[in-house]
Amino acid sequence: MSAVCAGARRKIETAISESEQRATAAKQALDEAKQKLAKAQEDAKQLMADAEARAKAVCETIALESEQEVARMKEAAAAELNSDASRASRELRDRAVALALENVEGELKQRMNESVQSQLVERSISMIGG
Template identity: 45%
Template sequence: MQTVLLLAVEAASEISEAAEGGGFGINSDILETNLINLLIIIGVLIYFGRGFLGKTLGDRRAKIEAAIEDAEKRKKEAAAALADQQQKLAQAQAEANRIRAAAEESAKAARASILAQAEQDIERMRATAAQDLTSQQERVIRELRQRVVALAMQQVEQRLQSGLNPEAQQQLIDRSIAMLGGAQ
């Protein structure tokens, strides 16, 4: 490493001697040399890099424009799809409202029909109950009559047996025959 430093110091001293003598040399003023070096680098970049940089920037611009156009195209497609879906949603809501209204009407009709059928069933039950009640009353009245007749007959038989002597029985038989004979 010392060798490299020694060579660099010798080269610098030779260059400074040559510069003093009016030949080619290195300017040791840092501000002046940086400005010149920067101008040289910028000039080389502009001269040689113009085509490359222009092409790169042009490609980049074309890609950005294509991306913007693609995004606008997708935005339009999304807006169209959104409008289509909104229209389908509106149609579905209208259909749902129509179905709901039809169901309500059907429910009202079914309710009215059920109420009318219930009224008919109630009237039929009332008529059946009234008829059953009437027939039961008639049966009870018939049974009561039969019982009353049976009791009356039993009492008459008891009286007749206890209160009829053979002479009264002969008179009763004669009267009955006379009544039958006269009725013929």
């Protein structure tokens, strides 16, 4: 019986020893997993910070490019407006000159008769010295 008890005792001691080894290995695995988790969380935090920094830089770039594009569009619109205003002014001036010439021609046709033409020709000849 004592041999049976001794055998059972050895089995129990072996089982306890194996359980302790498994517990130690499990604790080490848990510690490693915790370290990996902490590292992964730290890496994720850094990735988020980097992504936020890149997003902010992209937003600033887009905002700056948008402002530049708006300024360019305003300049183009102002240049086009000035060009249109200059063209309209030239057209009005040309039209005014054309109307003035038409009026003068009409006035001359009404006032010029053969008598007036003869007087002008004689006066011009006498001024020339004839």
